[in-house]
Amino acid sequence: MKTLAEISRALTTVENRKEGYLDLLDKLYKQGKPVRVIGVTGAPGAGKSTLVDAYVNLLANEGKKVAVIAVDPSSPFSGGALLGDRIRMSSNSDNIFIRSVATRGAMGGVSDAVFNMIVVFRAAGYDYIIVETVGVGQNEISISKLSDLTMLVMNPGTGDDIQMMKAGIMEIGDIFVINKSDLAGADELEAFLKASFPERTDKVFRVSAKKNEGIDQLKKGIEAVFKKDAELISKRTEKILKEGLKYLIMSEVSRKLDKTLSEADLKIEEIISAKESPYSQMKKVLKSSFLK
């Protein structure tokens, strides 16, 4: 897998779970080299795409190969999606590969395919993989289960110290980025963050992604976390693989389950006439399935 076309086609094969995708992933996983996976999450409009653009350009200029997986939501109604992260990403560097991904029904802010797509980029020799989530609310934390390091992008004027204390999204930020920090309220947000996370005061960064300000310091901050917290990150890698493996098993089971359900002989009339109950039918279906 050397050319862009081959990488791109492999991503499609994996995302669509085409015939033979597991064999392909098996092969690619073994070819993988160490890579840094960085998650970028935050509310819609926080500036995630713009920040990713500024950050990956710095990395690419240093000669690093960077892959970006940019996730946007699929419609629960039509199944379609408008993937608009590229609008903010202006890079022309050959070192950068951007792939837009729709959630296709997955909850938690990323697509089910992201773990497997990381395996593809790893095998293709990328140094960094940036995963940008959909715009999230308070509780979409799947990204932290996939990344070595998670950046939470926030804006001035979006919360007080109570927001900082809430469970969920605030707990997964290894690095806090205050984007649009030229707006009023940046000082307060910085103070709230530092007071709420006294152990992470060196991990709060003020930037303006659009004006390309503060990105250098942020990049240095990320490098420092990778150096200083190497042990933490290697422990996390174990966790990521465990989560990934659990997910793989779950997705195989759910595929089999879908098949069982679509083939199941459900006798609704018997239930309407109360000759049978839903419970006895449920037991029958399970008995005749792979779950017996």
Next chain:
Amino acid sequence: MSGKIRVLVAKPGLDGHDRGAKVVARALRDAGFEVIYTGLRKTPQEIARIALEEDVNAVGLSLLSGAHNELFPAVIAELKKAGLNDVIVFGGGVIPEEDIPFLKKSGLGAVFTPGTSLQTVVDFVKNNAKLR
């Protein structure tokens, strides 16, 4: 799980008007496609690179500047150069009737001019884009 048709909606060249591109992008989204929008002012090379990275099945080009006779064939040439031979390409914008035969000969599957219904665009993609 089966795949989804992926469509790139692109704005080649120096043209800052993208209301039409956005309306079409949204209609394609509502028809169940995954639509990637490039944003404004992309070169033919950039569009081909994006189509390659996104592995799209169709590319829709929107242009209102009058440079369609240059830019549309240029995008098609770049797509071919990138090896994207099975991608269908369609165009839209203020395009005079007399230019359409030339554009079609250059490789555009369809040219949609003002007044075209969104359903016509959706049907074109549905009937012509091939899932990989």
